[in-house]
Amino acid sequence: MKIHPLITTSDELAALCERLARSDFVAVDTEFMRENTYWPELCLVQIANTEEAAAIDPLADGLDMAPLHDLLTDNEDVLKVFHAGGQDVEIIYNRTGRTPHPIFDTQIAMMAVSQSEQIGYSNLVESWLGMTVDKGARFTDWSRRPLTDRQIEYAIGDVTHLSKIFPKLLKRLMKTGRGEWLDQEMEKLADPENYRNDPTQAWRRVKASGRNAMTLGRLKAIAQWRELEAQDKNIPRGRIARDETIADIANHPPKKQADLAKVRGLSQGWKDNEIGKRLMATIENASPLPDDEMPTRAPRGAPLGKEGALVADLLKLLLKIRAREIDAASRLLARSEELELLAAGVRKDLPVLQGWRYDVFGKDALDLVEGKLAFAVENGKLKMTHVDDVKNDD
Numbered sequence: 001m002k003i004h005p006l007i008t009t010s011d012e013l014a015a016l017c018e019r020l021a022r023s024d025f026v027a028v029d030t031e032f033m034r035e036n037t038y039w040p041e042l043c044l045v046q047i048a049n050t051e052e053a054a055a056i057d058p059l060a061d062g063l064d065m066a067p068l069h070d071l072l073t074d075n076e077d078v079l080k081v082f083h084a085g086g087q088d089v090e091i092i093y094n095r096t097g098r099t100p101h102p103i104f105d106t107q108i109a110m111m112a113v114s115q116s117e118q119i120g121y122s123n124l125v126e127s128w129l130g131m132t133v134d135k136g137a138r139f140t141d142w143s144r145r146p147l148t149d150r151q152i153e154y155a156i157g158d159v160t161h162l163s164k165i166f167p168k169l170l171k172r173l174m175k176t177g178r179g180e181w182l183d184q185e186m187e188k189l190a191d192p193e194n195y196r197n198d199p200t201q202a203w204r205r206v207k208a209s210g211r212n213a214m215t216l217g218r219l220k221a222i223a224q225w226r227e228l229e230a231q232d233k234n235i236p237r238g239r240i241a242r243d244e245t246i247a248d249i250a251n252h253p254p255k256k257q258a259d260l261a262k263v264r265g266l267s268q269g270w271k272d273n274e275i276g277k278r279l280m281a282t283i284e285n286a287s288p289l290p291d292d293e294m295p296t297r298a299p300r301g302a303p304l305g306k307e308g309a310l311v312a313d314l315l316k317l318l319l320k321i322r323a324r325e326i327d328a329a330s331r332l333l334a335r336s337e338e339l340e341l342l343a344a345g346v347r348k349d350l351p352v353l354q355g356w357r358y359d360v361f362g363k364d365a366l367d368l369v370e371g372k373l374a375f376a377v378e379n380g381k382l383k384m385t386h387v388d389d390v391k392n393d394d
Contacts, residue, residue: 001160002052006152008060016047016054017067023049025079027162028072028100030088031142031155038230038237042091043142048159050167055156059145065095073098081166083107083121083158085189093195103190104182106162109169111329112178118331121158128165133157181332181356199227202237208247211295213288219250220293221286225279240275241265253283311369312343318368318375321384322361333361342369 007013020026027048034040045056045068058065072080073096080100082088084107093099110119122133140151173179188194203223208216223246230237241249245265254260257280261271270276316339323330334352341350342365352362364384367373376385 001048001050001163003156003160004052004054006147007054007056008063010062010064013056013063013065014067016052016056017071019052020047020049021071021075021078023078025049025081025104025163025166026071027081027159027166028085028088029082029155029158029162030091032087032091033141033143034236036235038234039094040087040091041143042095044147044155046155046159048156048163050163053156053160053163055152057147059143069096069098072100076102079104081106081162083124083162084118086194089189090195093192094197097192099190099192099195101190103186104166105186105189106165106169108185108189108332109173109182111332112181113169113172113176113327115323115327115329117329124165125161128168129161131161133161178328184355185332197227199224199231202227206243206247208250210251213291213294214286215250216289216294218253218283218286219247220289221282222246222250222279225282229275229278249279249283254280256280308340308343312340314368314375315339315343315365318365318373318384319361322364326360333357334365339365342366 004012004016007016029046030042031044031046032040032042042058045058047054047056047068056065056068057063069092071078072092079102081104082100083105085103085105089099089103106124107119110116110124116123119127122135125131125133134154134157142151173182200220203216203220206219206223208219210216226237226240226246229240233240242265245263248265249263254263257276258271260266260276260279261268263270266276270279316336319330319334319339323333334357338350338352342352347353350362351357352365354362364373367386368384372386374385376383
């Protein structure tokens, strides 16, 4: 495989993208920094097909990234392969307003051919290629220039390895016939709605107890205010105020600005500075959360009770057994919160009761809840037994 020097000019990048546009797939990875900023700073893009690989420097003066953006987001003939690509896709969306498509994530794909829940990149490479990844540059500051040869070699290795693993993984998927399992997961990964930053919805990420409309309305207003403050200053939202701090303020709103000095997580300066004044104005202007925005269930899940909790535990045991039987990750089949809802009597809009998930696991999960399925031990192994089958044997 041909490895190019670091690409820093528009002509080099345009020529590379023109060649890669004729590929069936490209492996893609990014290096970025986000510890001190609200928006992640893209520092390096690595890309490869089966014949060539390159690292692209988006911080290079005058570099026109449009050919790369077009390749990743507009070219439907080239499959874009990532590993644990959520943050990579987010960065591309932030820069272009579009997401890569079509897309394939090897971490998600591994869940369909093994019991690996979230296999790391190093383990993926060792499993498929028998190689140990050099982690020496893992915690480097990718925003510093110039980059060393070792840094560039480390970064490009991520996509050269991925370009070799993907065809092997695809072949195994085809043998198992589970490729269609992943269609929905990959479309979800590429859905722009997952990356659209809507400050009015920021409150939903904050853990808060209770369903009081006024409290949740304040939380929505404060969370939106925090997002806009952080965006304006381009600093992480936690630098403005932590989640637990804004949840506490929503629950116990201060009556006057001077009271902000008593809030845990805020400095004394908030009692008379401008940001404290803006926060107080936000609190005072907050309205109760409208009925159509109220959570449909308590944040910690449906109320199960003791018996329901036992049923949920049995469903989780059933999930482990089925995942072991078919050698797939249990998380791909169902999430714990879904099983708790199922145990609580919820049937509507649960992914586990739809499509291939219903056929592979959901039907048996329903049977267990309805008393049609039991557990048995056979040859020292726990297995599922349908009650009707046992009666017929008798």
